[in-house]
Each structure stands twice: as structure tokens, then as C-alpha cells.
Amino acid sequence: MSFNRKNAYLKMAQKGLLDMLPLNLAVLPWGVLCGSLAIQRDFTIFEAILMPMIVFAGSVQLVVIELISDNAPLATILFTAFIISSRHFLYGLALREKLKNLPLKWRGSLGFLLTDELFALSGERQSYKSKLRLIYALFAGGSFYFSWLAWNIIGIVAGSILPDLTHLGLDFAIAVTFIALVIPSIVNLSILVTVCVAAILSVVFKVYNLELGLVLSSVIAMYSGYFTSKMQIKSNNKSRAMLNKKEEKIL
Template sequence: MLAQKDTVQNLNESEDLAEFKRGLKVSIPVLLGIIPFALVLGTQATQKGFSILEIPLLTGLNFAGGSEFAVLEVWTNPPQILMLMFITFLVNSRHLLMGASLVPYLKHLPNSKVFPALFFMCDETWAMGLADAQRNSKTRTTPHFSLSFYSGMCFSLYAMWIGFTALGGMIGPVLGDISRFGFDMAFPAVFLVLLKGMWKGFHAARPWFVSLAAAVVAYLYLPQGWYVPVGAITGIVTAFLLAGDEEE
């Protein structure tokens, strides 16, 4: 009996390791897009007065690239803490819906595993993890969500994000404005790839377009940085107003 249990445990550990490696492998194409994105963020943080120690704290404690860029956009010295908290909440509020979409796949797991999984959730890990779970729901009985696969993605993206944002902070003063190399295009490129997998038609994307239009108008006519909260609030309100229309 003990030998049988050891064999089952070894098989489970081997399967978990294989899934973890699969997560690492799947994340490689996304990493190639994130590296220049991280370098730009690290460089911008240095230009705002962040030290080499403070940059990984910024990117490690708030693992969400969009809100980190938004915070730097409106950063002042001394910082306006309430404004920064407000913008961070607005930009990261999409995580409420992202986390809710994972509930059917995580409800069988204990909170000790769910909460860390949600902490490391970003747009890329959420999109790839959800897509993998949906594929597994058609081929597996249970479980559909592979925590080991998800952990492999999170590990590689988190380590790469912190490492290259810190590197961007170190080489930023030497290279100057690295956006002239086209690195700032990494951000829209990564999200265009993710958008392709989540696209459900123009009807479902109406809040995105309204948010984009509002952000453009705010960028052109309002003080610097206000396009971020304006775009976020407009998108959230539009999605809420259109929710009833979707149900009908």
C-alpha cells in the first residue's frame, strides 16, 4: 500500500513538473514582448526619481504593468498618494472581472493556493491560463485549471518583469530616451496579441472603443495624466450600462 502511494505521489510530482515546464515554454513568446516593455518602464521610473531598489519594489508589489505606467504618468514630487491610489484602483479594477472569470476553475482549490495565484495574475497569465482551462474542459474530466501550468507562466513573467524593469532603471541614464528605439511599441503589441484571443466581436467591444475615444479626448484637452482615469472610468461605466443590453 505504501509503495502504491509513493508511486502515485511520484507520478503526480512528475506531472506537475511537466505542467510547470509547459507553462515556462508557453510564456516565452510573451516574454519577448515584455522585455522591451519592462525596459521602458524601468527607464521612466528612473527619470521620475526612483532608485534601483525602489523600481523592483514598484513592479514586484504591484504586478500590473498598465497601472505602473499610469502611476508614473502622474507621478509628482512629493507624490500625491490618494491620487496614485485612485488611479491604481481604476486601472486594476479590470482584475475584479478577470478574477471572477477564473472562479469556476479555482473553486476546488484551497484559499492558500487561490490567493497567491490571484496575486500573480496579470493580463497575460490570466488570458493564457483561462484559454488553457477552457481547452482542458473539452478534453479532461477534472481538473480543468492546471495550477502547475499557471505557476510556470507566473514564475517566468514575474521574474522577467522585475529583472528587466530593474535593468531598465540601470541602463536608462546611459541610453537616455530608449523609446526612440521603438521599445514603447511592445506594450500595444502584446495587448493586440491578447486581444486577438479574447475578441468576441464589435458588439462586445463597445466599452473598449468608448474608453479609447474618451482617453484620446482627455489626452488632447485635459492636463497631463488625466486621460488614464478618464478612459478607465468611461470604460467601466459603459460596460455597466451595457450589461443589461447584453442580457436582453
């Protein structure tokens, strides 16, 4: 029995590693960009390595590195990092019911590893509901963490040897990664509306150089999806009511 359980744990760990592997490889250019940018902005090697180890968020790393190199006030750096990372509060809220009864060691570990990529693999209703699924999430998220750290280290080495890598278009990997995460999640009209509104507004606000354009487009898109969902529910309820009336007349 013990052997069978151990074998099941190993299989779930392997599945977590394999399921996350495409995303681990997809963020390679992004990680290299973050590592090389830190070196090119006069971070020490220790500081450049410490950033992905502690922060573990690509978009935050890129922005914070630029702000630090521009000698921005600490309050500005913290507030900007908070705004960019605020979506993780939504991730946490979405998974709260699944994780709230777990021991602190599990909640702390999975909370630290909860990136966009791991959240994308957490859509199943049974996610985190058993020890096997927790091991799956731990190895999936853990493999992404160590891959991200490895890509950053490669970028640090490359940034120390090669000329400026920021002009090679590596930042396109950011857009590609998020597109790969978002497309499979479009399963109904409300999500489709959310994605389309966010995409259109983010481009419009970027064209007009609106500083909080990304935040505004995200908020407006979420409300658009929410109202679309409400309208769908009302429409479905109205259809059911009409159907029930027709059935009553027939009876």
C-alpha cells in the same frame, strides 16, 4: 505511479513556461521602459527594483512613477492605482468559482500572479480544475513575474548608463501586448462590439484630453457588449419560439 505523476507535473510546468514565453518576450520593451523611467525620475536602485517586485503591473508602475516624481498627494496616487487596476477585480470575479475552494496558498499565489497575460491563458472551461492545471497556471504566471522583474532590472541598468529612453517609443509595446491579448478573445459579436467601442472612444476621449477618458471608454464598452449579448439572447429565443411554432403546425 508517483513517477508518472511527477513526470506529468513537469510536463505541465514546461507547457506553462512555453505558452507564456511569447508574452514574456513581448513585454521586454515595456519592462525596460518602466525600469529606466524610475531611475530617470530619481528613484534609487532599491526603490526601482522594489516597484516591480511589489506592484507587478506595468501601467500602474508608469503612472505611479510619474505621480511620485511630481510629488502628488498619497491619496491621488492610491486612487489612481486603484482605478487603473480595477479590471483585476473583474478577473478575480470571473475566476472566483474555479478558485474559491482551493487552499489559501493557491488562491494567494495565483491572485498575485493574475495579470492580463495569465488571464488570457485562463479562458478554457477546465482551467484551474485540477492539480495539473494549477501547476500550469503557477509556472505560466511565475515565469511572467520573473521575466517582468528581469526586464525592469535591465531598464534600471540602461537608465543609469544611457540617456533618456522614454523618447525611443518603447511604450508602443504596451499597445502591441494588449492587442495580442485581445484579438484571440474576439469569438462573438458582443465581444467584437466591446472591443470596437473601447478602441474608438479611447481615441476620441484622448483627442479631447478627457482626464477619465480611459475609464469612461471601458465602462461604456462593457455596457455596449452587455446589451449586445442581451439582444442576441432575445433574438435567439424569438427564433427558437418561431421555429417551435412552425414545428407544432407541421405536427
